Amino acid sequence: MRILHISDLHAGKRLYDRISRLEDLIYALEQVKTICKEESVEIVLIAGDIFDKRNPDYESQNVIMEFLTELNALEVHTLLIAGNHDSYDFMKIYKNLRKLAKIHVFDRPAKDPAEAIFHYKDLKVACLPYPDERVITHFHEERERSYADKVAKYMKALAREVEDARYKILMAHLMLDKAQIAGSELPSSVSPYYSVRTDAIPETFSYVALGHVHKNQKVEGAVPKVYYSGSPYQIDFSEKGTDKFLNLLVLEDGLVRVERIRLDLKRQLVEITIKETDNIQAVLKPAAEKNVLVKVCLQVRMGDPYYNIKRDLVSKLLGEKLAKLDIEPIGNSQPLETKGNSFDLVELYGEFYREKYRSEPPEELRATLKRLIDKVGIEHHS
Ligand SMILES: [Mn+2]
Known part of the structure; x- marks a missing residue:
C-alpha cells in the first residue's frame, strides 16, 4: 500500500x-x-x-x-x-x-x-x-x-x-x-x-x-x-x-x-541586495527572467540625488515579481526622512550641502530652493 x-x-x-x-x-x-x-x-x-x-x-x-x-x-x-x-x-x-x-x-x-x-x-x-x-x-x-x-x-x-x-x-x-x-x-x-x-x-x-x-x-x-x-x-x-x-x-x-x-516550485523566493555602485539592471536581470518573487534591499547613500530614479528602476525591472523593497541607508546612520512617496527636497539638499561643505546651508538658499520647488510642483500638477 x-x-x-x-x-x-x-x-x-x-x-x-x-x-x-x-x-x-x-x-x-x-x-x-x-x-x-x-x-x-x-x-x-x-x-x-x-x-x-x-x-x-x-x-x-x-x-x-x-x-x-x-x-x-x-x-x-x-x-x-x-x-x-x-x-x-x-x-x-x-x-x-x-x-x-x-x-x-x-x-x-x-x-x-x-x-x-x-x-x-x-x-x-x-x-x-x-x-x-x-x-x-x-x-x-x-x-x-x-x-x-x-x-x-x-x-x-x-x-x-x-x-x-x-x-x-x-x-x-x-x-x-x-x-x-x-x-x-x-x-x-x-x-x-x-x-x-x-x-x-x-x-x-x-x-x-x-x-x-x-x-x-x-x-x-x-x-x-x-x-x-x-x-x-x-x-x-x-x-x-x-x-x-x-x-x-x-x-x-x-x-x-x-x-x-x-x-518543483512555481516561484522561488529570492533576496537581492543592490549596493551603491552596482549596475541595477545587471544585478536584477537574472531574476527578472525567472519565475521568482524578489525581496530587494537597496543601499542608498544619504542625499543620493538618484534615489527616486533607482527605486523606480527596481520597480520597473521587476514589476509583479517585486514582493518588497527595503531601503538601507548607508554612510550617515540617520534614516532618510520621507514624505509619502517622495523626499522633502529642501531637507535632502540640506543633507547634501552639509556633506559637501561641512556647514549648514544658508537660510536664503533654502528659501530660494523652496520657492523654486513649490513653483515647479504647482506647474507640474496643474
Ligand atoms: Mn504551518
Missing part, C-alpha cells in the same frame, strides 16, 4: 498581506495528484495547517475543495487534521464530506481516543489535530501536569487504540523538541513551552506523519520513524533557497519505507 504525507498547505497565505501564494499552492497540489496517479496512492495524509487563516477567503476554500474532490475522484482516501492556523469549528464544516466522499476530517483532538482512529485494510491511523492547551487540559484530571506531559499521555492512549493493526501510523500537528524550524512558523507556536518531547512518542507506531514545522526532515531521537513533510512551497522569505518535498510511504512486508519526492 502507498500513502502520501503532506502538510502545511497554508491556503490563503499572502506575503506582506498583498501577494497571494495560491498559484504556488495549486502548482504543488497538481504534483500531488500526479504522484497519486503514477504511484497508485491509496491514502493522502494532510497533517494540518490546511488554511493560513481561521476564516479562509472564498478563493482558497475553493482551491482546497477542488483538490479534495479530485482526490476523491481518484478513489484516494484523504485524512485531514486541523493545525494551529486552522479553526476547529471551521474544519468541523468539512467533516460532513465524510458522508459523501472518502474524506476524513479530524477537526479537534477527540476526548475519546477511539474516535481519532481511521481504519483501512491492515492499517490504523491515529489522528491528533493541533492539541490546543485549553482543549488538552480538559482531558485530564491532573491539572498540574505540563502541556508536554498531557500530550505525551494522550499519544499513549492513541497508541493503545492502534496496537492490533499490522501497520500503525500517528498523524499529528505538533512541535517536537528535536525539530529544526524553518523560520516561517508562528513564533509563539514553536516556543519550548509548547514543545513535546521526541522520546515521548510511543514505540507502537511504525510511522509518525507530522505537520507544523515547515522544513522537511526526519526527527531523530524516537523509536518510530518520525517525519515532518514540510510545506509544499516556500511560505515566506525565511525559507528562501530551500527545497520542498513530500513523503511517499510504502507499506510492505510489515515495514514502512519512506521515499522523499522533491517538488
Whole structure:
C-alpha cells in the first residue's frame, strides 16, 4: 500500500498581506495528484495547517475543495487534521464530506481516543489535530501536569487504540523538541513551552506523519520513524533557497519505507541586495527572467540625488515579481526622512550641502530652493 504525507498547505497565505501564494499552492497540489496517479496512492495524509487563516477567503476554500474532490475522484482516501492556523469549528464544516466522499476530517483532538482512529485494510491511523492547551487540559484530571506531559499521555492512549493493526501510523500537528524550524512558523507556536518531547512518542507506531514545522526532515531521537513533510512551497522569505518535498510511504512486508519526492516550485523566493555602485539592471536581470518573487534591499547613500530614479528602476525591472523593497541607508546612520512617496527636497539638499561643505546651508538658499520647488510642483500638477 502507498500513502502520501503532506502538510502545511497554508491556503490563503499572502506575503506582506498583498501577494497571494495560491498559484504556488495549486502548482504543488497538481504534483500531488500526479504522484497519486503514477504511484497508485491509496491514502493522502494532510497533517494540518490546511488554511493560513481561521476564516479562509472564498478563493482558497475553493482551491482546497477542488483538490479534495479530485482526490476523491481518484478513489484516494484523504485524512485531514486541523493545525494551529486552522479553526476547529471551521474544519468541523468539512467533516460532513465524510458522508459523501472518502474524506476524513479530524477537526479537534477527540476526548475519546477511539474516535481519532481511521481504519483501512491492515492499517490504523491515529489522528491528533493541533492539541490546543485549553482543549488538552480538559482531558485530564491532573491539572498540574505540563502541556508536554498531557500530550505525551494522550499519544499513549492513541497508541493503545492502534496496537492490533499490522501497520500503525500517528498523524499529528505538533512541535517536537528535536525539530529544526524553518523560520516561517508562528513564533509563539514553536516556543519550548509548547514543545513535546521526541522520546515521548510511543514505540507502537511504525510511522509518525507530522505537520507544523515547515522544513522537511526526519526527527531523530524516537523509536518510530518520525517525519515532518514540510510545506509544499516556500511560505515566506525565511525559507528562501530551500527545497520542498513530500513523503511517499510504502507499506510492505510489515515495514514502512519512506521515499522523499522533491517538488518543483512555481516561484522561488529570492533576496537581492543592490549596493551603491552596482549596475541595477545587471544585478536584477537574472531574476527578472525567472519565475521568482524578489525581496530587494537597496543601499542608498544619504542625499543620493538618484534615489527616486533607482527605486523606480527596481520597480520597473521587476514589476509583479517585486514582493518588497527595503531601503538601507548607508554612510550617515540617520534614516532618510520621507514624505509619502517622495523626499522633502529642501531637507535632502540640506543633507547634501552639509556633506559637501561641512556647514549648514544658508537660510536664503533654502528659501530660494523652496520657492523654486513649490513653483515647479504647482506647474507640474496643474
Ligand atoms: Mn504551518
